[in-house]
Amino acid sequence: MDRALLRKYFIMGSQNCEREPVEILKEAIEAGVTIFQFREKGSYALKGQAKVNLGRQLRDVCLTYDIPFIINDDAELVEILGADGIHVGQDDEKAEALRERYPDKIIGLSVSNMREFERSPIDQVDYVGAGPIFGTSTKEDAKVPVGTAWIKRLREELPNTPIVGIGGITPENAQEVIEAGADGVSVISAITRSNDISKTVQSL
Ligand SMILES: Cc1ncc(COP(=O)(O)OP(=O)(O)O)c(N)n1
Numbered sequence: 001m002d003r004a005l006l007r008k009y010f011i012m013g014s015q016n017c018e019r020e021p022v023e024i025l026k027e028a029i030e031a032g033v034t035i036f037q038f039r040e041k042g043s044y045a046l047k048g049q050a051k052v053n054l055g056r057q058l059r060d061v062c063l064t065y066d067i068p069f070i071i072n073d074d075a076e077l078v079e080i081l082g083a084d085g086i087h088v089g090q091d092d093e094k095a096e097a098l099r100e101r102y103p104d105k106i107i108g109l110s111v112s113n114m115r116e117f118e119r120s121p122i123d124q125v126d127y128v129g130a131g132p133i134f135g136t137s138t139k140e141d142a143k144v145p146v147g148t149a150w151i152k153r154l155r156e157e158l159p160n161t162p163i164v165g166i167g168g169i170t171p172e173n174a175q176e177v178i179e180a181g182a183d184g185v186s187v188i189s190a191i192t193r194s195n196d197i198s199k200t201v202q203s204l
């Protein structure tokens with residue numbers, strides 16, 4: 001994939017939003033986010049048809065603005081919504097099976113430490129999500145923060161694989177993530193909790 005697409009990676013579900021998710025996504029894209037992941041997950045997430053309906057609305061926004069629409073975890077929803085790709089973690093559906101099912105879609109895989117790296121089929125995926133880099137309260141089951149040292153290490157192991165940092169990233173610390181070797185930063189709360197999305201995305 002074109003690694004420039006990972007530059008400003010916005011992730012969100014209705015559980016992260018205090019106002020209309022569609023409006024938040026439009027503002028974020030107009031301000032410059034380059035790729036979007038629909039992550040409807042956690043205790044307050046929508047389920048069933050309500051999840052599909054919101055996903056369809058957010059997909060349409062991405063189509064209108066011509067940015068990739070990625071689904072978190074849910075391989076069925078990729079097909080239902082005609083998404084551009086899927087992001088999975090180490091305990092989700094296996095990347096090899098996803099690659100067989102979706103030969104041409106974008107597949108992202110989370111890799112948080114050397115043990116995970118050693119058992120990851122990196123050749124089957126388009127990019128790697130590295131983190132959590134900093135502390136985060138957005139993900140209920142987040143692992144301990146690994147710091148930007150993990151990005152440096154991963155970049156040494158994978159000189160040519162697109163890498164995006166995630167977890168506790170803000171306009172104040174994004175530069176450190178890029179300087180460590182990431183192609184981009186992925187954020188949830190920095191954008192969904194921002195009082196000025198345009199300014200936040202531009203400073204990222
Ligand atoms: C870009 C990106 N990187 C990492 C993650 C985390 O995925 P995972 O470890 O599967 O955790 P959940 O997001 O499913 O809770 C991600 N979603 N996106």
Ligand SMILES: Cc1ncsc1CCOP(=O)(O)O
Binds near residue numbers: 167186
């Ligand atoms: C989904 C995910 N995976 C690792 S940390 C995280 C949450 C990132 O959210 P925030 O940008 O608000 O810290």
Ligand SMILES: [Mg+2]
Binds near residue numbers: 072073087088089092
């Ligand atoms: Mg997952």
